[in-house]
Amino acid sequence: MSTLNKLVQAGTLTSVTLGLLDDELPERGLFGTTRLHNFLANDLPSIPSRDATLSALEQVANLFGRFLTNKPLVLQSPIAPVRHLEDSVWELKTKDVRIFGWFAAKDSMVIDAGCDVKLLKAGKINYSAFINQTSYVRKALGFSTNDYIIGKLPHDILTRIVIPPRR
Template identity: 30%
Template sequence: MATLIELCESRVLEVIDPLEAGELPWRMLYATMEFIEWLDGELPEIEHNILYSDLTPIEQVFAVFYEYVVGENFSSDRRFKKLHYTPDHHVWEFKTDEVRVFGWVPQKDAFICCFGDSKDNIEVNSSYGRYIAQTAYVRNMMDLDEPKCLEGRSYLDVVSDAH
């Protein structure tokens, strides 16, 4: 079994750092290598619908990642939420106008990004269940120290805010 730091050192996980030089993180954001490939390859290719947002999908994702890492409060909106229809899987998602990012919370104020896709593609293909199952599978197969995820059901169980 390994810690998050050890998994980063062995290149199983990578830290996502959306901060500017000199800014300090309040929370940590990690990603599987498959997610990094999606972030670099597929996310920039998602078609942008200006009816959703002024920001492109990649700008939306990095904006929500920035807000998470600096410790902004997410409790009053739906940008970060637990998927309640499968509470035993303990899968959470980041939501932007056009993108969904699935992952889990290994410890308070840390999130591991596992899969991402466009909102439209997920709705057309009814793929929420598939992403939830795949995220749980990746987590269960990862050589991460137990407990591999927090089983809290509320925002305050998994996140503290900087303000």
């Protein structure tokens, strides 16, 4: 049994269903630590939005919904929704929020933490702290290099993405 399956069965990781409609079933896996679920419940609703139409919570729900239902993620500027940082740590992005984790398998992401992007841009928190924390949590949960994807390209971690041609 894989490390991911063992941790889900033990309740250490739980499925993230934020963004799924009542009649939708996930086609990709999104699993969160307790820290992530606390962020979603306690911190995310209070993050102010710079988006005129969606709150920070709605932005994350929209991104998670697209991820979970295997809708193609369009990787283009200004905000590509997924980005490799380093040490096999990936970032899910919205206009106002950053979410950090790793891919236990293609189309299956484990996420540990999130934050208000304004804190990163103001230098109050830095990316290296999230990269180090995520790598530490991954190791502490028992993931060896055989238990997660080492790749750095979106095609390494996702089956359906769209990369528009450059003009």
